[in-house]
Amino acid sequence: xxxxxxxxxxxxxxxxxxxxxxxxxxxxxxxxxxxxxxxxxxxxxxxxxxxxxxxxxxxxxxxxxxxxxxxxxxxxxxxxxxxxxxxxxxxxxxxxxxxxxxxxxxxxxxxxxxxxxxxxxxxxxxxxxxxxxxxxxxxxxxxxxxxxxxxxxxxxxxxxxxxxxxxxxxxxxxxxxxxxxxxxxxxxxxxxxxxxxxxxxxxxxxxxxxxxxxxxxxxxxxxxxxxxxxxxxxxxxxxxxxxxxxxxxxxxxxxxxxxxxxxxxxxxxxxxxxxxxxxxxxxxxxxxxxxxxxxxxxxxxxxxxxxxxxxxxxxxxxxxxxxxxxxxxxxxxxxxxxxxxxxxxxxxxxxxxxxxxxxxxxxxxxxxxxxxxxxxxxxxxxxxxxxxxxxxxxxxxxxxxxxxxxxxxxxxxxxxxxxxxxxxxxxxxxxxxxxxxxxxxxxxxxxxxxxxxxxxxxxxxxxx
Ligand code: NAD
Ligand code: UDX
Numbered sequence: 001x002x003x004x005x006x007x008x009x010x011x012x013x014x015x016x017x018x019x020x021x022x023x024x025x026x027x028x029x030x031x032x033x034x035x036x037x038x039x040x041x042x043x044x045x046x047x048x049x050x051x052x053x054x055x056x057x058x059x060x061x062x063x064x065x066x067x068x069x070x071x072x073x074x075x076x077x078x079x080x081x082x083x084x085x086x087x088x089x090x091x092x093x094x095x096x097x098x099x100x101x102x103x104x105x106x107x108x109x110x111x112x113x114x115x116x117x118x119x120x121x122x123x124x125x126x127x128x129x130x131x132x133x134x135x136x137x138x139x140x141x142x143x144x145x146x147x148x149x150x151x152x153x154x155x156x157x158x159x160x161x162x163x164x165x166x167x168x169x170x171x172x173x174x175x176x177x178x179x180x181x182x183x184x185x186x187x188x189x190x191x192x193x194x195x196x197x198x199x200x201x202x203x204x205x206x207x208x209x210x211x212x213x214x215x216x217x218x219x220x221x222x223x224x225x226x227x228x229x230x231x232x233x234x235x236x237x238x239x240x241x242x243x244x245x246x247x248x249x250x251x252x253x254x255x256x257x258x259x260x261x262x263x264x265x266x267x268x269x270x271x272x273x274x275x276x277x278x279x280x281x282x283x284x285x286x287x288x289x290x291x292x293x294x295x296x297x298x299x300x301x302x303x304x305x306x307x308x309x310x311x312x313x314x315x316x317x318x319x320x321x322x323x324x325x326x327x328x329x330x331x332x333x334x335x336x337x338x339x340x341x342x343x344x345x346x347x348x349x350x351x352x353x354x355x356x357x358x359x360x361x362x363x364x365x366x367x368x369x370x371x372x373x374x375x376x377x378x379x380x381x382x383x384x385x386x387x388x389x390x391x392x393x394x395x396x397x398x399x400x401x402x403x404x405x406x407x408x409x410x411x412x413x414x415x416x417x418x419x420x421x422x423x424x425x426x427x428x429x430x431x432x433x434x435x436x437x438x439x440x441x442x443x444x445x446x447x448x449x450x451x452x453x454x455x456x457x458x459x460x461x462x463x464x
Contacts, residue, residue: 001196003029003127007084009114011035011044011073013169013277013346014131014162015090016054020062021173023071025203032072032080044073055345055372058170081121086196088160089114090131095281104288106135106281115142119149127193130159133282135289136220139182156193158183159215161222166276167343179210182218223286227302230279232267234308240270240463241315250463251445270463272355272416272443273313275340277348280306313351316414316443316462317358323439323460324412329363332435334410336403337417337444338370338378345372351443352416353381360388360396367398369406371419375399404430412439418446431455 008019011033023031035041043053049064063071074080081087091110096102111132118128128146130139139157146155159182164172179201184190198210213221240250250270258265274280283302290299321328340350347353356366360382368378382393400406403422407413407430415422423446431438440452442461452459 001085001192003086003196003200005029005084006031006086006088007080008033008088008090008131009035009077009081009117010088010090010092010132011037011040011053012090012092013054013166014164015088016044016052017056017059017164017169018090018131018162018173019088020059020066020071021170022200023066023069024062026200027066027070029200030070030072030083032074032083034074034077034080036075036077038075041073041075055343056166056169057343062170077117078121081118081126082123084126086127086129087118088129088131090162092277093132093134093281094277095284101288104284104291106133106285106288108134108138108141111138111142112145115145118155119146119151122153122155123151125154125156127156127158127196129197130157130219131162133161133222133226133278134159134219135285136216136223138219139215154189156184156190157215158193158197159218160197161218163222163225166346167341174204176205176209179205180213180218180221181210182213182215185212185214223282223289226278226282227286227305229267230274230283230309231302231305233269233271233274233279234305234312236268236270237273237312237462238308240312243463248464270445271312271351271418272316272462273309273351275348275350275352277346280309280349310354312462313354314358316351316441317355319460320355320359320412320414320439320441321362323441323458327362328359328411330365331411332365332367332409333359334403334406334413335366335368336370336406336413336415336422337419338368338373338381339417339419342417342419345374345377347373347377347381350381350416353385355414355416355443356382356397357385357387360393363396365396365398367400367406367410369400369403370417371421404433408433409435410438411435412441414441414443415446416443418444422446427452427457428455431457 006029008015015033019031019033040053049060052060052063093106096105096107143157161180181194181197183194194212201210236254243250254268257263258268283305287299287303338352339347378399379393383390403425437458440457440459445461449459
């Protein structure tokens with residue numbers, strides 16, 4: 001079966017970049033990315049390609065090449081579903097904020113709405129691809145909804161979880177470690193659907209990196225991969241606290257441990273805590289699933305990864321207060337970085353949000369600079385916590401356009417995101433503009449201690 005038309009529901013951090021790369025690599029396939037968010041779709045269609053809603057290195061060039069050739073962004077969801085042979089569902093699956101499973105389970109309401117819309121609109125057979133990260137066995141629920149609409153359409157459900165990381169999305173999509181496709185491989189129709197998706201990726205991914213499994217393995221592998229990655233960060237962060245007490249240096253420990261080929265060197269960088277829209281949500285979901293099967297030891301084991309991460313964020317913030325003579329009330333703290341990692345404008349679950357909240361509770365004044373995050377996003381992140389009023393957030397927090405402006409007359413600087421440009425700052429100029437003693441807290445192990453101490457900073461870094 002040759003796919004000619006693709007529809008992707010959800011024009012977010014996954015749907016946008018993934019479809020842009022498929023469109024670039026498969027010019028013979030027409031791809032329409034749809035979303036209920038009109039503003040987002042308008043931004044994807046902005047004449048000035050620099051205004052697309054997601055910042056990812058290399059993305060705007062690809063969008064510029066493929067847009068209006070075989071890549072389209074639209075709010076007409078029905079039309080795109082109707083036309084498509086293959087429909088990717090790439091909508092958000094956040095942690096539930098209400099009802100059963102509140103704070104743990106994935107909220108599947110957006111997924112279900114997509115399924116019902118497909119069921120209502122589809123007039124001919126469709127392959128439906130789960131691109132969103134979903135709890136294991138969600139495909140069954142999708143199939144139940146789709147199969148019970150009585151309009152005689154045959155659906156094949158595939159699971160094709162996305163492993164891209166933000167900040168490197170384009171590179172990850174162009175050269176993935178593997179592509180995972182789960183399908184009903186015991187039936188010829190299922191096998192044909194899997195092959196149709198394999199054929200798309202085979203345009204640029206070597207076939208030995210395209211892995212096919214049953215649907216449940218594919219769904220569960222995604223949660224497992226994120227749990228393992230986050231676990232490594234929490235493991236090294238646990239060691240960072242021990243390093244600070246013992247004179248060991250977490251970077252040196254990380255190199256020594258990572259050179260063991262059985263362990264490997266990636267994801268062993270100690271930090272102020274992992275953030276992002278995926279790790280916490282997916283582990284909480286895993287914990288919830290394990291609990292729902294009565295597997296309490298399994299649930300507790302993975303929950304510890306989150307507990308450690310919360311501890312790391314809190315520990316970083318409380319160390320600032322302790323070091324500044326046990327009070328930050330009325331003191332100006334400069335934040336360098338707000339995004340959850342460098343090279344993205346995404347701030348979801350960023351450690352900076354929680355560090356700020358802690359310091360604001362201690363009545364600090366915070367001045368923030370991030371090269372890619374806009375002020376309105378920063379205020380929205382703080383307002384969302386509901387810890388204080390919107391007016392108080394705007395009174396206590398200022399957002400500025402340069403690192404130098406943020407640091408002027410500050411009591412302390414906290415580095416929260418590892419943007420490359422922070423390494424190149426004129427740190428002597430920053431030191432001179434600050435109140436003395438000038439404290440510098442490096443939450444990312446980005447800066448060199450020796451040179452900063454030589455300038456005169458009181459320097460604190462995670463893990464040494
Ligand atoms: P996102 O919030 O950036 O985008 C989701 C989009 O779906 C939104 O624009 C929203 O308006 C739209 N949407 C929701 N319901 C809709 C509906 N019924 N019809 C049409 N549009 C609808 O989310 P994201 O970061 O792209 O993540 C999407 C999924 O991919 C999640 O399940 C996530 O866990 C998974 N994932 C994310 C990443 C990542 O790095 N962000 C990586 C791998 C997997
Ligand atoms: C993650 C997964 O890596 C990706 O495969 C999945 O598809 C989505 O979730 P993402 O959240 O975009 O991707 O970024 P990632 O690079 O994994 O970083 C997550 C967080 O961990 C960031 O806050 C990052 O700063 C932190 N991190 C990562 C560390 O603190 N130390 C490390 O060594 C690696």
